[in-house]
Amino acid sequence: MTSVVTSGGVSVTLRGTVVDEAAGVLERLVTDGVPAALMAGNAQLWGPEAAEEASRRLGWLNLPESSRSLLPRLAELAAQARADGLDHVVLAGMGGSSLAPEVITRTAGVELTVLDTTDPQQVASVIGDRLERTIVVVSSKSGGTIETDSHRRVFEGAFADAGITGEALTRRFVVVTDPGSPLEAAARAAGYPVVLADPDVGGRYSALTAFGLVPSALAGVDVSGLLEEAAALIPALRQPYDNPGLALGAALGASALTGHDKLVIADHGSGIAGFGDWAEQLIAESTGKEGRGILPVVVEGVDAPGFEETPDVRRAVLGGRYEDCELGVSGPLGAQFLLWEYATAVAGRVLGINPFDQPNVQESKDNTAALLRGTAEGEAPTVVAGEPALTVGAVEIHAPADLLRGARDLTAALEAVVTAVPEHGYLAVMAYLDRVGDAGAERLRPLLAAASGRLRKTPAPVTFGWGPRFLHSTGQYHKGGPQSGVFLQITGEAAEDVPVPGKPYTLRELQLAQAFGDLRALRSRGRPAVRIHLRDRAAGIDQLLAALA
Structure with missing residues (x-):
């Protein structure tokens, strides 16, 4: 079964069971007058508790x-x-x-x-x-x-x-x-x-x-x-029917309500570079709170490990026709920005959450500030968590012994992390490294996803985020979303440091304080978290990749 909504220069395609799942939700949104109310800036759409925040956060519609x-x-x-x-x-x-x-x-x-x-x-x-x-x-x-x-x-x-x-x-x-x-x-x-x-x-x-x-x-x-591309979509977003934003939002919300709360995002000829990373922040930070939400999982392409269909996943493909997915979205960049913002706001209403706040982001910031206060007194931040549980070459692993399950090499340790993910859970890789110079670390995501496919009856989704960038994105979902994640943090020795003029800390000290502050926030919530420290970045990344190859 397929449903296609095309208007305002964009097209949203729903396939398979998501068509039926979204139909009832879509009709309810129309009956409730959501399209007209949203475009009129009605702050009551997300309930009375969210109204004050929403009243100051709807300027994006204009x-x-x-x-x-x-x-x-x-x-x-x-x-x-x-x-x-x-x-x-x-x-x-x-x-x-x-x-x-x-x-x-x-x-x-x-x-x-x-x-x-x-x-x-x-x-x-x-x-x-x-x-x-x-x-x-x-x-x-x-x-x-x-x-x-x-x-x-x-x-x-x-x-x-x-x-x-x-x-x-x-x-x-x-x-x-x-x-x-x-x-x-x-x-x-x-x-x-x-x-x-x-x-x-x-x-x-x-x-x-x-x-x-x-x-x-x-x-x-x-x-x-x-702006012209986005403006062309505005009339369609006011419509109760033939409204691609409403259809996408209904599909996202309905999928999460039926247990399909992971959204795998892949590009297939859209001509838009890196859109998944932007959508990741929008969706994760808007919906990941109060123990629920939609987890975006950005993958390298439709043939990448982790794109395969699983019971709790919906797959969205950006770009040209691709039949083996539940959601297809195409259109120019300006319109897509507005489309996904609208759809995310609609999904927030369906899920019963406020899509405009981020209540759990501040905790990691506060932890970072507390760690840096020692620096203000002339001391380096205390950010190293004792002795590693396992050291292999350039790689140290800091983790509870029960999580590593007696592992004595990197392959066994990483496999233990993968198998520790609960049913319907996910694994988040968080790399506090050089996004350019250490770019090879991104290859860990597909390798861990492939390992998950080998080791588990149902593969667990694997996300990858560069720290501290992800703290302003998926970091909200990690702490405010479902208690189903396992977290793999990676830090590394820096070959050089940079002082911060007018501050008593360096960038290296700030980076470590941010990493350790977030680790504290995760562990305080009972989230299983492993820290891998690379005593030599290049050698350590090579070791990790080799252990998973």
């Missing part, structure tokens, strides 16, 4: 029109950067401040260097690359994001060391933040150009705000086209 007012300012900033010879655009931002512009620029084929890490090796590499031609977009909704504040300080120090000061320095930064934030005040005091974002849009819904558009425009993207 962005295809309201963000047009930014276009002259973006053209001015881009022209100034070109006139100054600044053609290396670095984006310092986390979560919603970085994921959308990375998708936009990759899809457009223009260069944007994204810094959503505290890894000292990766940051040092960016600082050492074309500094004389670099302009930095400092992007933070709250204005107090510790990673982004650290990046700003590090770049200010690097520019000063290079003799770039005074007015020349002010032209090296563009700040994007909400009105009234601490970052706005600091930026204006320093004389940096400031672009204010819409305060009525949450970070993960901000793709078409200044957070998505400013860095993309500076990098050379014609962002007006994205």
Whole structure:
């Protein structure tokens, strides 16, 4: 059975049992008047407890029109950067401040260097690359994001060391933040150009705000086209029928209600680069709370380990026709941003949760701050958890003995982790490493997924996240979602460190504090968590890959 909804330039295809599952939910949404109420900004759609938050978080519905007012300012900033010879655009931002512009620029084929890490090796590499031609977009909704504040300080120090000061320095930064934030005040005091974002849009819904558009425009993207693509979808989203956003949201919500609460996302010729990573944050952070939610699992393609059909999984394919999946979505990038935001908000109503808050994100931040307070007194953070349970070459494994089940080599230890995942659970790999220099670590996801297929009657989904980036994404689901995850954290020795000017800690100390702070948050909830520490990163990654090959 197949149902296809096409309108506004996008197409959503439902196949198999999801058609029947979604039908009743879809009819109820229509009967309740949800399409018209949502597009009118009705904050009561998610219940009285969510109404106050929702009333301040529905500005994304108007962005295809309201963000047009930014276009002259973006053209001015881009022209100034070109006139100054600044053609290396670095984006310092986390979560919603970085994921959308990375998708936009990759899809457009223009260069944007994204810094959503505290890894000292990766940051040092960016600082050492074309500094004389670099302009930095400092992007933070709250204005107090510790990673982004650290990046700003590090770049200010690097520019000063290079003799770039005074007015020349002010032209090296563009700040994007909400009105009234601490970052706005600091930026204006320093004389940096400031672009204010819409305060009525949450970070993960901000793709078409200044957070998505400013860095993309500076990098050379014609962002007006994205707004036009999204605007073309608006009439369809008001409709009770032939509404692709409503159909997708009903399918996501209905699937989760029937136990299919894992959404495997693969690309198959969409022409959009990295969209799954953006959708991952949107869905996980919006729905993963109160012990329930939808877990996005981004895989490398439709032939990747972990894409196969399992009892608690729904599979979504982005792009051209692909019959062996339950959900198919196609359309231009600007429209897809709006489509998935709308669908996620609808799924939140179906699941009975508030899709606009993130109640469990703050805990890891608080743990990080507590660990760093020791540094403020002149001491390094205490972030190493005693002696390892197992050491093999460059790899240390820190884990409870009962979880490792007597393993004496890496293969047995990793297999023990895979088999520890409960039925209907998942394995999350969280790598606090250099996303560029240690990119080989991403190969652990398909290898662990393949091992899960060999060792388990029903394969467990495997996710992969770069730390601390995932803390602003799936980190909410890890702590607020179902008690069904097993967590594999990877840290590594850094060949170099980077001081944070004006702060008593280095990036390496901050990175370890973030890793250990999140580990504490997981273990305090009884989540099984293993920490793998690489005493030599390259050798350690090779050992792990070899153990699973």
